Amino acid sequence: xxxxxxxxxxxxxxxxxxxxxxxxxxxxxxxxxxxxxxxxxxxxxxxxxxxxxxxxxxxxxxxxxxxxxxxxxxxxxxxxxxxxxxxxxxxxxxxxxxxxxxxxxxxxxxxxxxxxxxxxxxxxxxxxxxxxxxxxxxxxxxxxxxxxxxxxxxxxxxxxxxxxxxxxxxxxxxxxxxxxxxxxxxxxxxxxxxx
Amino acid sequence: xxxxxxxxxxxxxxxxxxxxxxxxxxxxxxxxxxxxxxxxxxxxxxxxxxxxxxxxxxxxxxxxxxxxxxxxxxxxxxxxxxxxxxxxxxxxxxxxxxxxxxxxxxxxxxxxxxxxxxxxxxxxxxxxxxxxxxxxxxxxxxxxxxxxxxxxxxxxxxxxxxxxxxxxxxxxxxxxxxxxxxxxxxxxxxxxxxxxxxxx
Numbered sequence: 001x002x003x004x005x006x007x008x009x010x011x012x013x014x015x016x017x018x019x020x021x022x023x024x025x026x027x028x029x030x031x032x033x034x035x036x037x038x039x040x041x042x043x044x045x046x047x048x049x050x051x052x053x054x055x056x057x058x059x060x061x062x063x064x065x066x067x068x069x070x071x072x073x074x075x076x077x078x079x080x081x082x083x084x085x086x087x088x089x090x091x092x093x094x095x096x097x098x099x100x101x102x103x104x105x106x107x108x109x110x111x112x113x114x115x116x117x118x119x120x121x122x123x124x125x126x127x128x129x130x131x132x133x134x135x136x137x138x139x140x141x142x143x144x145x146x147x148x149x150x151x152x153x154x155x156x157x158x159x160x161x162x163x164x165x166x167x168x169x170x171x172x173x174x175x176x177x178x179x180x181x182x183x184x185x186x187x188x189x190x191x192x193x194x195x
Numbered sequence: 196x197x198x199x200x201x202x203x204x205x206x207x208x209x210x211x212x213x214x215x216x217x218x219x220x221x222x223x224x225x226x227x228x229x230x231x232x233x234x235x236x237x238x239x240x241x242x243x244x245x246x247x248x249x250x251x252x253x254x255x256x257x258x259x260x261x262x263x264x265x266x267x268x269x270x271x272x273x274x275x276x277x278x279x280x281x282x283x284x285x286x287x288x289x290x291x292x293x294x295x296x297x298x299x300x301x302x303x304x305x306x307x308x309x310x311x312x313x314x315x316x317x318x319x320x321x322x323x324x325x326x327x328x329x330x331x332x333x334x335x336x337x338x339x340x341x342x343x344x345x346x347x348x349x350x351x352x353x354x355x356x357x358x359x360x361x362x363x364x365x366x367x368x369x370x371x372x373x374x375x376x377x378x379x380x381x382x383x384x385x386x387x388x389x390x391x392x393x394x395x
Binding site for chain 2: 020021022023024025026027030031072073074075076079080083113114115118119122123126165166167168169171172173175176178179180182183186
């Protein structure tokens with residue numbers, strides 16, 4: 001796996017977007033995308049947490065789990081790292097940056113159970129990324145997720161007034177919009193491929 | 196006791212089906228449904244994990260301190276997922292490679308946490324096990340339905356066996372991620388439209 005980190009960065013935003021091609025983080029993606037402001041808040045929180053925890057997970061996996069032969073414990077270790085890190089960030093924000101805490105605070109607990117964070121860490125292990133590649137993938141993956149949720153929220157706000165068949169309201173409609181977005185993103189897939 | 200079991204079955208399989216009614220566990224529902232054999236294994240893995248973690252949470256419910264119960268539940272779930280992962284790697288390496296990270300992602304599947312929290316936490320272990328089993332089967336049922344549509348139209352096969360023959364033009368879109376969104380959305384649409392008719 002010898003791919004330039006810059007290629008990975010752009011590919012994880014556009015061609016291998018974790019929502020539109022890997023279906024990660026769908027739960028919060030569908031439920032928080034009703035208005036632009038909160039979806040952008042969640043998006044920022046995801047970018048930050050994904051970038052930092054991917055690096056942490058990479059270091060722990062490479063320098064603790066692999067040398068001791070405990071790779072099979074990675075699920076437990078990764079989820080603990082993510083949960084503990086999010087908890088820590090929440091406490092730091094509450095203490096030192098109150099404004100930011102009120103802007104992002106409510107989204108942070110949601111992130112622990114966002115499968116995109118764990119998914120990126122697992123993809124990183126499976127694809128055997130190096131340090132720089134993992135960094136690029138973590139940051140790019142977060143930006144890609146934020147891009148997808150903000151785009152969906154924007155579309156949902158615009159079509160809010162439109163008449164939609166009763167059974168399709170809510171999640172059904174969001175899924176169809178996402179499907180169309182996924183088709184649009186297929187158009188970019190010639191640029192780079194990391195799958 | 197019998198009526199309780201019947202009520203759970205009906206609720207988990209249909210009236211409160213985790214995927215189509217509660218929109219939970221969507222990630223894996225979309226990701227693994229392009230081939231039926233993958234879907235079946237994934238469904239069994241989730242059913243196993245849901246049933247046993249719900250039972251374990253229920254058995255330990257008087258011991259776990261309330262404040263840290265989420266963390267404990269996550270660890271219980273993760274332990275069962277590791278069992279699933281190791282068994283798959285040993286006996287079905289091909290399926291395990293196909294499913295990739297989605298086996299590990301069973302941990303963050305909201306259905307399992309939801310059942311532990313909503314049912315296991317306040318009911319005896321036997322019933323919790325049964326409730327988890329039925330929720331898992333409800334999830335598997337919907338996934339199998341999606342994957343039948345996707346595999347039949349995308350490859351013309353079911354479980355890898357050719358069904359439709361040479362004349363069938365394969366719908367490439369059904370193999371691609373976008374179709375997963377459309378198929379699931381259509382199923383949710385039909386079910387919710389039926390439901391709103393029933394309630395009127």
